[in-house]
Amino acid sequence: MVATSSRLPDLAPRDSWPPDLAIFVVEGGESSETWKMMQEEREMGERKRGRWKSRLGDSGGHREQAVLFLGGVASAPDRIDLVSSRRGVGGHPPHRSRLLPFEASSRERLHPPSPMLLKSKFKLATAIGIVLSMLSLLVHLFLANYSAGGMTKYSLHMDDVLPFGPRPRPRRLWGPLSTLDHLHPYAKPRKTYHAPDYHTGFIYAKIYGGFEKIQSSICDLVAVARLLNATLVIPEIQATTRAKGISSKFKSFSYLYDEDHFISALSNDVAIVRGLPKELREARKKIKFPTVSPKNSATPEYYVADVLPKLSKSKVIGIIVNGGKCLQSILPASLEEFQRLRCRVAFHALKFRPEIRALGNQIVNRLRASGHPYLAYHPGLLRDTLAFHGCAELFQDIHTELIQYRRNQMIKRGTVKEQLSIDSVSRKINGSCPLMPEEVGLLLQALGYPSTTIIYLAGSETFGGQRILIPLRAMYANLVDRTSVCSQRELSDLVGPEAPLASDLPHPPPPKSEKALIEEWKKAGPRPRPMPPPPARPFYSHEKVGWYGWIGENDTEPDPAPIEFRRQAHRLLWDALDYFVSVEADAFFPGFHNDGSVWPDYSSLIMGHRLYQTPSGITYRPDRRTIVELFENISDHRYHPPRNWTLAARQHLNNSARVEGIVTSAMLSKPVSFLAHPLPECSCRTLKSPGVQSMKDSHGRLLFGGEEECPDWMARSSAMASSKNNEPQNEDYEGDLPEDDSSQDTHQETDRSDMNKSSDQDEEMDPDD
Numbered sequence: 001m002v003a004t005s006s007r008l009p010d011l012a013p014r015d016s017w018p019p020d021l022a023i024f025v026v027e028g029g030e031s032s033e034t035w036k037m038m039q040e041e042r043e044m045g046e047r048k049r050g051r052w053k054s055r056l057g058d059s060g061g062h063r064e065q066a067v068l069f070l071g072g073v074a075s076a077p078d079r080i081d082l083v084s085s086r087r088g089v090g091g092h093p094p095h096r097s098r099l100l101p102f103e104a105s106s107r108e109r110l111h112p113p114s115p116m117l118l119k120s121k122f123k124l125a126t127a128i129g130i131v132l133s134m135l136s137l138l139v140h141l142f143l144a145n146y147s148a149g150g151m152t153k154y155s156l157h158m159d160d161v162l163p164f165g166p167r168p169r170p171r172r173l174w175g176p177l178s179t180l181d182h183l184h185p186y187a188k189p190r191k192t193y194h195a196p197d198y199h200t201g202f203i204y205a206k207i208y209g210g211f212e213k214i215q216s217s218i219c220d221l222v223a224v225a226r227l228l229n230a231t232l233v234i235p236e237i238q239a240t241t242r243a244k245g246i247s248s249k250f251k252s253f254s255y256l257y258d259e260d261h262f263i264s265a266l267s268n269d270v271a272i273v274r275g276l277p278k279e280l281r282e283a284r285k286k287i288k289f290p291t292v293s294p295k296n297s298a299t300p301e302y303y304v305a306d307v308l309p310k311l312s313k314s315k316v317i318g319i320i321v322n323g324g325k326c327l328q329s330i331l332p333a334s335l336e337e338f339q340r341l342r343c344r345v346a347f348h349a350l351k352f353r354p355e356i357r358a359l360g361n362q363i364v365n366r367l368r369a370s371g372h373p374y375l376a377y378h379p380g381l382l383r384d385t386l387a388f389h390g391c392a393e394l395f396q397d398i399h400t401e402l403i404q405y406r407r408n409q410m411i412k413r414g415t416v417k418e419q420l421s422i423d424s425v426s427r428k429i430n431g432s433c434p435l436m437p438e439e440v441g442l443l444l445q446a447l448g449y450p451s452t453t454i455i456y457l458a459g460s461e462t463f464g465g466q467r468i469l470i471p472l473r474a475m476y477a478n479l480v481d482r483t484s485v486c487s488q489r490e491l492s493d494l495v496g497p498e499a500p501l502a503s504d505l506p507h508p509p510p511p512k513s514e515k516a517l518i519e520e521w522k523k524a525g526p527r528p529r530p531m532p533p534p535p536a537r538p539f540y541s542h543e544k545v546g547w548y549g550w551i552g553e554n555d556t557e558p559d560p561a562p563i564e565f566r567r568q569a570h571r572l573l574w575d576a577l578d579y580f581v582s583v584e585a586d587a588f589f590p591g592f593h594n595d596g597s598v599w600p601d602y603s604s605l606i607m608g609h610r611l612y613q614t615p616s617g618i619t620y621r622p623d624r625r626t627i628v629e630l631f632e633n634i635s636d637h638r639y640h641p642p643r644n645w646t647l648a649a650r651q652h653l654n655n656s657a658r659v660e661g662i663v664t665s666a667m668l669s670k671p672v673s674f675l676a677h678p679l680p681e682c683s684c685r686t687l688k689s690p691g692v693q694s695m696k697d698s699h700g701r702l703l704f705g706g707e708e709e710c711p712d713w714m715a716r717s718s719a720m721a722s723s724k725n726n727e728p729q730n731e732d733y734e735g736d737l738p739e740d741d742s743s744q745d746t747h748q749e750t751d752r753s754d755m756n757k758s759s760d761q762d763e764e765m766d767p768d769d
Helices: 104-110 115-151 209-229 259-265 277-286 302-313 333-349 356-365 385-387 398-413 424-429 437-447 467-474 488-495 514-522 563-583 602-613 625-631 643-656 659-669 712-725 751-755 759-764
Strands: 057-059 062-064 183-185 200-205 230-235 316-321 373-379 452-457 586-589 681-684 702-704
Touching: 062 681, 104 316, 115 200, 115 385, 183 302, 200 209, 209 302, 209 333, 209 602, 230 643, 259 333, 277 316, 302 316, 316 759, 333 759, 356 452, 356 563, 373 602, 385 398, 398 681, 424 625, 437 467, 437 586, 437 625, 437 643, 452 563, 488 563, 563 602, 602 659, 659 702
Parallel strands: 200 230, 200 316, 373 452, 373 586
Antiparallel strands: 057 062, 183 681
C-alpha cells in the first residue's frame, strides 16, 4: 500500500515546534510499522524556513509513506489522500488507510479546507453582496420616485366612522339651505348696453398686487374697455414679469389664466388681443403714449370725460392699477349690464390654466375620497392686513416687530393715516382684527362639527406659521393644506421648469493679499495686541428664507432679492389653487373678511363666487364684533363653555349663513367689491320660489330679492335636479336637526359633561399654558 500526499507543508525549526505536535502513522496490509519522521536542518542562509522530508522504508514487503503535520502552519496541504494501492496487498482488496487515535483538533488540522474552495466561497459571497446592494439601491430609487410622483397622500383620521353604511351628513352643517334653493347663477346680458359707435383705440394695463387684486382689476379693466369701446390688450401681471427665471412656458397673464378661453368667452363683449401691433409696440417702448393711474373709486364719468379724449387722440393709452380696482364697485342702474359683464369675466372668462384646474380637481377628489365632506378655512393672517389695522399686539416677539415695521412703512407712504403704536385689543373688540385659529376651532365645535372633520387651510401666507395653528390642529387633526395632499413633484410641475438663481445667503469676504495683511499688521497699534474676536457663526438657509430673515441682522428691511420675486410669483399659483378648492368646498369659514379697507380681500372673493355659483351652500359670514363679545364672556373657561354660550354662538353662525347674514355682509362688502356680493344683478329665481322680501341698503339699492325669473330651460333643469335629490334612495342628507342638538362626535354641552371632561384635554388645551 502506498500513501500519497498532494504536497508537504513547510515546517518551522525544531525549537519552535508546538507542544501539541502529533505523529500520524499510516497503516496498511497485514503488518503495520511506525515510521518516524526525522528532521534535518538545512544550513542557515539557504531558506528562511526548513523543510522536513519524509523517509520511506520497507516493512514486510510493503512500502508506506508517513506524513508529519505541524499544527498552526499557514501553508497547509491542499489535500491529503491516504489510500492503499488499487491492487491491494497479499490478495486483500484495496482499502482506505486508517488513522491512529488522535485529538479532534489534530483531525481538523489533518483535513484543512482547500484554498480554491475558500476562494470560490469568497467570490460567491462577494457576488451575492453586490447583487443585494444593487437590489437595495433599486428599491430605494423606486421608493423615492414613488413618493415624489404623487402617490403619497395624507392619512386622514377617521376613527369614528359608523360601522354600517355611510356617515350621516346633517343638512344644518353641510347644506343645502332651503331658504336659498330658489337662487341660480345667471349672468347673461338681458339687453344691449351702451358703448361708443366707433373704435377708439387700444388699452394696455399693468396690474400690481396679489391674487385678489389681480382678479378684481381684470374685471374692472374689461368693463372700462367696453365702456370706451376700446380693444383691450391682455393685462400684464407685474408679479410675474418682475420674477426672473420663472418658467418660460407661462408669460404674465398665462401664468394664472387660460388666454384662449379668456379671449373667446368675451368675444361678444370686448375685443381682446395678445399684444399691440408692431408699429405701436415700438412707440410704446419709446414712451410715446400717455398713461393713467385711476383711483379705486374712479367713476364711469371719469373715464368718459378724462380718459376717452386721450385715447381718441393717441390711439393707445396705458392704465396702471395698484389698489386692486380701477372702477367703482356700485354703478348706476343704467349701467346694470356692466355689472353682469363683471360677473361673466370673474366667474366664466377668467378660467385658470389647465394645470391649475387639473391639480385642483385632484385635491378635491382626495379630500372627498373618504366619503366625507370638507370645510375650507382661510385664516386671513397676512402681514400687510395686520399692519394696516394695527393688530401687532395679538402676536409676540419677532412677529410684533415685523408687523410694526411694515406699519411704519405704510405710514411713510401715506397708506395709513394713524399712529404707529395703537391698542390692538381695542381694535380686536371693534372687529378690525382677524379671528385667531384657536377661536375658529372653538366656533366649529360650537356648531357641532366633529373632531374628524376635514378642514382645508387656504391661502399662500399664514402669518405666524404652523405655531399659530397648533390649537386648531389639536381640536381638528384633519387640518390639511396643499402640501399635505399634494406631492412635491405635483407642485413643482405646476410651477414649471425654472432657471436656477444665485443664493441669497451671505458670501464670505474675499481673501486678502499678503501685502494687505502686512499693512494691516503695521497699522494695528501698539503691542501686545488683543486677540481678534472669534468669527461669526454661519447663517443657515432656514434663517434666511422669507421676509423674516433680516430681522436678526439689520434694523431696516433689505430690498427684495431675485428669489423673493420668484416666491411672490409662486404665491399667486398657490392662491389660485386654494381659491379653486375653496369654491368647490362643502362649507367655507373665513377668518377675516369685510376688513373695512378699500382693497378687495381674498375671503370676500371666495364668498362672492360661492354665492353666485352655489347660493344654497354653507358659507359662514361671522360678525367679528359679536364673536369677540361672546369670547369675552367665557375668557376663563373657553374650552368648557356653558350650554347657553354654545347655543348663542351656534345661532349667530347659522344666521350668518342664511339670508340675514348675506344682507348684513353685503352692506359692508359690496361698496368695496362688487364681486363679493354679485346679487341680485347676476342671479335669477325659479317660479316656485318662496316669497322673499326684498332688502335694500341705506341708499335704496337692492341687496337681496328682486331677482328676475329664470328662463324656462333653467327652471326645468333645476326642477329635475331637485326631484332627483329628493329620491328616497339618496341618503346623503338628513333633515334639519334641532338647533339645540349636537353632532354625535362633539362634546356634550351640559354641565354634567363639562365636569366629565378628560384631564388630558384640560392639560393640552389649557389657555393659561
